Amino acid sequence: MMVKWLIDNWLKITIPVLAFLASYIVGLWVRRVVSNAFERWASRVRWQGSKVVTTALHRPFLFWFLILGVFIAIQVSVATSQVKGITTKAMGSLFVLSLGWLVINLCGQLLKTYLPRLKANWPTITLAMNVIRATLVVVCALIILEIWGMPTSPLLVLIAVAILAVALALRNAAPNLFAGFHLSATQQIKVSDYIKLETGEQGYVTEISWYNTRIKALDETIIIVPNNRLLQFTVINYGRPLKKAKDPFRFRSRTYIKELTGLRAKNLMELVDTLKKVPDSVIYYHTHRFFEEHHYLIPEPSNDFAVWVNDVLGEEILGERLASVNTFEFPSLGALRERIVVIIEEHLAGGTNSREAMPGREFCFMKSVSVVISTPYVAHDLREFVEALRKISLGSLYFHVFESRLRLGRGLNDFTIWLQDSLEEAELGDEIARLDPYTYTLEGLRSAFIQLIEKRIE
């Protein structure tokens, strides 16, 4: 029965089969010809994407001729017009799907090849691919619906509404998203860069996401900056981190209250006798008070003993000798006290102790009670150190430079000790140690330190 049907209708079967096979063979031949021509052109223009295109086109090309073969076979067959119509739509849909798949695949491969050259990072590539994929899927879906004669207008309206809703929902986030894409693509700011915004935020970049950038500030807090602000405001990018210290420098600050000892001297003999027995903190106070109280206007290294001897006792020669005692030269308060005592005793040995202070103008011995407090500022390298130096209070600067060296008996200022011991910046440490801080105002001293460190960073 079956054989008889085949004998009666062999021509109706053979023609579609032959048409299908012919399409397949032509497809194989065309693929080879096109592929060879494309490779010759690509090798002539030295296009790196040629391999990607060749690989991507290899399978779909044959698949398209298979679809063409099926389409022709059905058309030349004795099938009903209804079957032919459905087959045409099905083949058209398959073609659109395969074309869409090809384009998605091709775009992905090309983006992988070219975005790294733009120094774009992996999240950028992923986002770009996802956007392209989504767009192509929507376009393919619309074409296929069109092929099957289904109305696309409602879907288009739905898509438009969805886009509008997303745009409204992301109206604040969108600028940050685009800014994030821009930052990522251009690599103007990268993770580990030290940046400073004109609005004051600064620190090392720890993470750049699509919406915001995280910065580790000098006080070790994390600042989250919306990406859009990084494009809107001026940002100074100091670049990659510098050499890390073994131990971070933790800035402290110092404030003080003045304590009265109740001891007074009305002449030189009483002055020198009391000087010998008062605690070191009294010597420290009277050799630093004028500087602390008038640091804003003039660097005045004069000590209280010199001022009192000169202004109240009128002993100008002794006043000058005491004023010329260079506090910076002394490694300890004991040595400083000894020098002051020797100068007064030498003067007394000359037989002059007749002058007395008028009542109310006696020398009143005082000392300071220092209260040392933590600050939030921490430096792990020179960049953080110099930026913290710009921010710390004058009390903090004073503590690390004056109080630690002489009152706490460290012999050197804290900055030098850290630079030498923790950062192996011996030369810079020496330069800072050589600066005589008593000849600057505190703000002047801050500037001098910053200048030295900036020079070293450069």
Place this chain on the structure above:
Amino acid sequence: MGRSTIEELRLLASRLSGKVIQNINSTFTGGGVAEILSRVLPLLEQLGVDARWNTIKGSPDFFQVTKKFHNTLHGRREDISATDFALFLEVSQQNIREMELYGDIIFIHDPQPVTMVSRKKEIGRKWVWRCHIDVSQPNQKVWSFLEPFIVQYDAAVFSAPSFSHQLPIRQYLISPSIDPLSDKNKELSQQMIDSVLEKYVIPKDKPIITQISRFDYLKDPVGVIQAFEMVRKNIDCRLVFAGGTASDDPESERVLAEVKERAGGNPDIHILLVPPESDVEINALQRASAVIVQKSHREGFGLTVTEALWKAKPVVASAVGGITLQVKNRFTGLLSYGIEGTAYAIRQLLTNPEYAKWLGQNGREHVRYNFLVTRHLRDYLLLFLALEHPQDIIYL
């Protein structure tokens, strides 16, 4: 005032969390102490420190006696009888009985409530005596009477180094301060200044020399008029002497009458009695002045000098008490010791306006760094913290 200053104050204040500071003095209005407390306490509150204020009660007789104490502690000769001491102790006992003492730190201001410390043995707590007056050369009789009370405190606070004595307790130096945003110190428009001058009928035709102070012998108002008369011989100028009275100072009316009499009918001398709430007017008078004088015989600190320096005005002031902390001679102002010296210094400034301007600017910077209310707040916080830490270097 920088961010770091505020951060520092907040950090110090946080260490006093949970403690109550009870301030006790003799009056809510008039005089430097009331002014300082009314300004500092709200700021301490803002920093989270629970600071409160009570006053003792007293009859007019009691305040007559405390005024005598005040004068004699300043070094003035005055008779104080055994009856006076007895009255002082009697009223003090009444206050000791009636006053509720709830503070963790009890902060007593000036001699009037000094005996409150008698309850220390009973209730414990930390006690601080804050002396706002110049006790560099006190009447020994009065000082000896007060000393047994003072030594019971944990600490004493003075406004100038020369006020300290050899005491078995810790003594601190805390200078008073001004609030740059207060009515007395804020910037004023020229229109406002002119309107105040018009109100008090002070023409602007000549340089104005001004002393702002209570009508008090210790402020030497007659000496100021004498110095002005010496200057007036060579330079055409005006004198404005403006001040008020305090509720705990029964003497001021008499001084005012004497000053008016001494001024006579001189149209260039303006004696103005201004009520306590006239801060803007005082501010305007200071700003309208060419030179500001503070010719005190004794001075606890001299906040009027601080106010003048803050306004960048050249100042001539006596080298007494806390004034020497503010006026560094020939650097932030001119110091004088007598009427002639004051007249000479005023002449110097009136004839050398550039020099006067330079001194004024230096004075303003000196106040900015050392005598503004933020420094005062910091000192109080440190004082309260130091009560718990005996060492010279405290790590918080």
